[in-house]
Amino acid sequence: MKRYAPVQGVLALCILMSLFGLPFLRFAPNRLLTGEGLSWWQAPLGPGHWACVLPLGWLLSARWPGNRFARGADMLVAVLWLLLLPWLAGTTARQWVPDADSLARVSLGAGFWLSWGLAALLLSERLREAGWPLWRRGLIWGATILLLVGEGLVGALDDLSLLREYGNHQDAFELAFGQHIRLVVFSVLPAVVLGALLGMAAARHNRLQGPLFAVLNLIQTLPSIALFGLLLAPLAWLGERLPASGIAGIGMAPALLALMLYSLLPITRGTLAGLQQVPAAAVDAARGMGMSPRQILWRVELPLALPVFLAGVRITAVQAVGLAVVAALIGAGGFGTIMFQGLSGSALDLVLLGVIPVVAMAIAVDLLFKLISAGVARHD
Amino acid sequence: MIDISQVSKTFGSAGPAVDDLSLHIATGEFVVLIGASGSGKSTTLRMINRLVEPDRGSIRFAGVDIRQIKPEALRRRMGYAIQSTGLFPHWTVAQNIATVPQLLKWSKARVADRIDELLTLLHLDPDAFRGRYPHQLSGGQQQRVGVARALAADPDVLLMDEPFGALDPVTRATLQAELLRIHALSGKTVVLVTHDIDEALQLGSRIVLMNHGRIVQQGRPIDLLRHPANTFVHDFVGRTEIGIRLLALDRVASRLRPGERAAGEPISAELSLREALSAFVARRVDRLPVVDEQGRPAGALCFDDLLER
Ligand SMILES: Nc1ncnc2c1ncn2[C@@H]1O[C@H](COP(=O)(O)OP(=O)(O)O)[C@@H](O)[C@H]1O
Numbered sequence: 001m002k003r004y005a006p007v008q009g010v011l012a013l014c015i016l017m018s019l020f021g022l023p024f025l026r027f028a029p030n031r032l033l034t035g036e037g038l039s040w041w042q043a044p045l046g047p048g049h050w051a052c053v054l055p056l057g058w059l060l061s062a063r064w065p066g067n068r069f070a071r072g073a074d075m076l077v078a079v080l081w082l083l084l085l086p087w088l089a090g091t092t093a094r095q096w097v098p099d100a101d102s103l104a105r106v107s108l109g110a111g112f113w114l115s116w117g118l119a120a121l122l123l124s125e126r127l128r129e130a131g132w133p134l135w136r137r138g139l140i141w142g143a144t145i146l147l148l149v150g151e152g153l154v155g156a157l158d159d160l161s162l163l164r165e166y167g168n169h170q171d172a173f174e175l176a177f178g179q180h181i182r183l184v185v186f187s188v189l190p191a192v193v194l195g196a197l198l199g200m201a202a203a204r205h206n207r208l209q210g211p212l213f214a215v216l217n218l219i220q221t222l223p224s225i226a227l228f229g230l231l232l233a234p235l236a237w238l239g240e241r242l243p244a245s246g247i248a249g250i251g252m253a254p255a256l257l258a259l260m261l262y263s264l265l266p267i268t269r270g271t272l273a274g275l276q277q278v279p280a281a282a283v284d285a286a287r288g289m290g291m292s293p294r295q296i297l298w299r300v301e302l303p304l305a306l307p308v309f310l311a312g313v314r315i316t317a318v319q320a321v322g323l324a325v326v327a328a329l330i331g332a333g334g335f336g337t338i339m340f341q342g343l344s345g346s347a348l349d350l351v352l353l354g355v356i357p358v359v360a361m362a363i364a365v366d367l368l369f370k371l372i373s374a375g376v377a378r379h380d
Numbered sequence: 381m382i383d384i385s386q387v388s389k390t391f392g393s394a395g396p397a398v399d400d401l402s403l404h405i406a407t408g409e410f411v412v413l414i415g416a417s418g419s420g421k422s423t424t425l426r427m428i429n430r431l432v433e434p435d436r437g438s439i440r441f442a443g444v445d446i447r448q449i450k451p452e453a454l455r456r457r458m459g460y461a462i463q464s465t466g467l468f469p470h471w472t473v474a475q476n477i478a479t480v481p482q483l484l485k486w487s488k489a490r491v492a493d494r495i496d497e498l499l500t501l502l503h504l505d506p507d508a509f510r511g512r513y514p515h516q517l518s519g520g521q522q523q524r525v526g527v528a529r530a531l532a533a534d535p536d537v538l539l540m541d542e543p544f545g546a547l548d549p550v551t552r553a554t555l556q557a558e559l560l561r562i563h564a565l566s567g568k569t570v571v572l573v574t575h576d577i578d579e580a581l582q583l584g585s586r587i588v589l590m591n592h593g594r595i596v597q598q599g600r601p602i603d604l605l606r607h608p609a610n611t612f613v614h615d616f617v618g619r620t621e622i623g624i625r626l627l628a629l630d631r632v633a634s635r636l637r638p639g640e641r642a643a644g645e646p647i648s649a650e651l652s653l654r655e656a657l658s659a660f661v662a663r664r665v666d667r668l669p670v671v672d673e674q675g676r677p678a679g680a681l682c683f684d685d686l687l688e689r
C-alpha cells in the first residue's frame with residue numbers, strides 16, 4: 001500500500017516554489033519593454049496573498065493517495081486556484097495601472113504561468129485518476145474555462161497587458177478566429193474525404209500502397225514554407241487563367257491546399273490501418289454468408305475500421321490547428337497573423353494573444369474527437 | 381444435393397490445390413472432408429459456395445450448375461461456419477445470428493423468433509445472450525453462436541470449416557454431440573472439414589480422405605478403419621489406434637447381455653465401447669453392470685464382448 005502520492009507532492013511543491021521564487025507579474029512602462037518582475041509579496045494583493053495556502057492542501061492530501069474525499073478536495077482547490085490566480089493578477093494590475101490610457105503595462109510573469117499551468121496539470125491528473133468518463137472530465141474543464149471567460153467578461157482581467165492587447169486588436173482577433181477555423185475545417189474536410197478514398201483504394205490494391213505512401217511521405221517531409229513556395233507558381237498561373245475563381249499564388253487557396261496535402265497522409269494511413277485490422281475471419285464469414293461487396297464494406301469493414309480512422313482524423317485536425325498558424329505567412333490570415341505581428345514587434349503579450357487561442361482550439365478539437373470516438377465505441 | 385465433378389483449382393505457380401476431384405453428396409448426408417493441412421479441404425469446401433471459383437470442372441447444387449446462381453444468392457442458401465467463428469465484433473449475438481435472415485429481408489418478428497429458437501437449440505439462454513457482444517462470450521459460446529448464425533435462415537446445406545478446431549477437448553466434445561443432434565433433428569446436408577480423425581469418425585456418415593488435392597479414399601467410418609485402401613490411409617487412421625477407434629464407433633447397447641447382472645457401479649448403455657474398455661481397465665474387472673437412459677438396470681457387458689464376433 002502506497003503511503004504517499006509522489007507526483008502530487010512534487011507538483012504541489014513546484015507550484016509553491018514557482019509562486020515564491022519567480023516573478024508573479026511584470027511591470028513595464030510601455031508594451032515593448034520587458035519590465036521588472038514583481039514577486040508574490042511585492043504585488044499588492046491584499047488579502048489575496050493568503051491564496052498561497054491553497055497548495056498546502058495538495059501537499060497535505062498527498063498523504064492519502066487513494067482517498068476519494070482527498071481527491072475531490074484537490075479538484076475543488078485546483079479549480080479555485082485556476083480561477084483565483086488570474087483574478088488576483090487582474091485586480092493587482094488595476095491598482096498599478098488604474099488609468100486605461102496609460103502606456104504602463106502589467107503582464108503575467110513566469111511565476112503566474114508556471115503555478116497556473118502546474119495546477120492545471122494537477123487537476124487533469126486527479127481527474128484521470130478518478131477514472132471518470134470523458135464527458136464528465138470535459139464538463140469540469142468546460143465549466144472552469146467558462147468561469148474564466150466570465151471573469152474576463154465582467155472586466156476583472158481588463159487591466160492585464162494580455163487583455164489590453166485583446167482590447168486593441170479585438171477586430172483582428174475576431175477576424176483571425178474565423179479565418180483560423182475556416183483554414184482548419186476546409187482543409188481537413190476534403191482531406192478526410194480524399195484520404196478515406198485513397199485509404200480504401202490502398203486497402204483493396206496492395207500494389208498501390210508503395211507509390212502512394214512514397215508521395216504522401218514526401219509531402220509530409222517538405223517544410224511548410226517550401227510547400228507554399230512550390231504551390232505559388234502553379235496557383236498563380238491558375239489564378240491568371242481563371243480570374244473569376246479567386247485563386248491566387250498567395251492567400252487562402254495555397255494555404256488550404258497545403259494544409260490539405262499535409263492532412264492527407266495521416267488520414268490515408270489511418271483509413272488503411274483501420275481497414276487492415278478488420279479481422280479477416282469476419283470478412284470471410286460475411287462473404288460466405290452472402291453479403292455483397294458493398295454490404296461487406298458498409299456493414300462490416302467500415303464500422304470496424306471507424307475507431308482507428310477517427311483517431312487518424314483527430315490527430316490530423318489537431319495538427320492542422322497548429323499548422324494553420326504558418327498560413328499567415330502567405331497572407332491567409334488566422335491566429336498566425338497576430339503571433340507574427342507580436343514577434344516582429346517584440347510584444348510578448350501580443351504573441352500570447354495568438355498562441356493561447358491556438359492551444360485552446362487544439363485541446364478543444366482533441367477533446368471533441370475523443371468524445372466522438374467514445375460515443376462510437378460505447379457498444380463494447 | 382451437391383454434385384462435384386472433375387473439379388480442379390490451382391493457385392499461383394504451386395501445384396494444384398484441388399486436382400480433378402469428383403464427389404457426390406446426397407441430401408441429408410454428413411460428409412467429413414479430412415486430410416493433412418494443405419491437402420485442399422478448405423478449397424473444396426469454398427468452391428461449393430463459390431468463395432473460390434474452380435479452374436475446371438463443374439459443381440451442381442440441387443441439380444443446377446452453381447455458375448448459374450448469383451454467388452450471394454447461392455451463399456444465402458448455404459450455412460457457413462468457420463474455425464475463428466468470424467463473428468462480427470461490433471454486432472450483438474442477436475444481430476450476428478440475424479445476418480442472413482436480414483439479407484433475405486425477413487420480417488422483424490420472424491427474425492426475433494428465429495434468434496430465440498436458435499439460441500435455445502444451442503443451449504444458450506436467449507434472455508442472457510441476445511444482447512451480448514462476441515467478446516463477452518467464451519470460445520465455446522462464440523462457436524455456438526457461429527453455428528446458430530449458420531443455421532439461421534434454415535439453409536439446405538451447412539458448410540463448416542474446422543468449426544471446433546480452436547476449442548478445448550471438453551467443449552469440442554459437447555459441441556460435436558450437439559451438432560450430431562441437430563443433424564439428426566433437421567436432416568440437413570452437412571459438409572464439414574477437419575484434420576482430426578476422431579472428430580471425423582464421430583461425426584461423419586461418410587468420410588472423404590484427401591491428399592494433394594485428390595480423394596484417397598472415401599466411405600463410412602468403419603470402411604476406412606477396416607479396409608484402408610493403402611498405407612497412407614492406414615497411417616492416417618492411426619495404425620496402432622485402429623482397434624480403439626473401431627470401439628469408439630459402437631455403443632455399449634449393441635453388445636449388451638440383457639437381463640444379466642454384475643457387481644459395481646453401473647455404466648450407461650449410451651457410452652461408446654471405447655469408454656467401456658477404459659472402465660474395464662480402470663476398474664480391473666471383466667464384467668460391468670449396464671443401465672439404460674432412465675437409469676434402470678439393462679443388463680451386463682462382458683470384456684470378451686468387446687470383440688466383434
Ligand atoms: N487464396 C489462396 N491463395 C493462394 N494459395 C492458396 C489459397 N487458398 C489455398 N491455397 C493453397 O492451396 C493449397 C490447399 O489449401 P487448403 O484448401 O486451404 O488446404 P486445407 O484446408 O486442406 O489445409 C495450399 O497449398 C494453400 O497454400
Ligand SMILES: [Mg+2]
Nearest residue numbers: 421422423541
Ligand atoms: Mg483449411
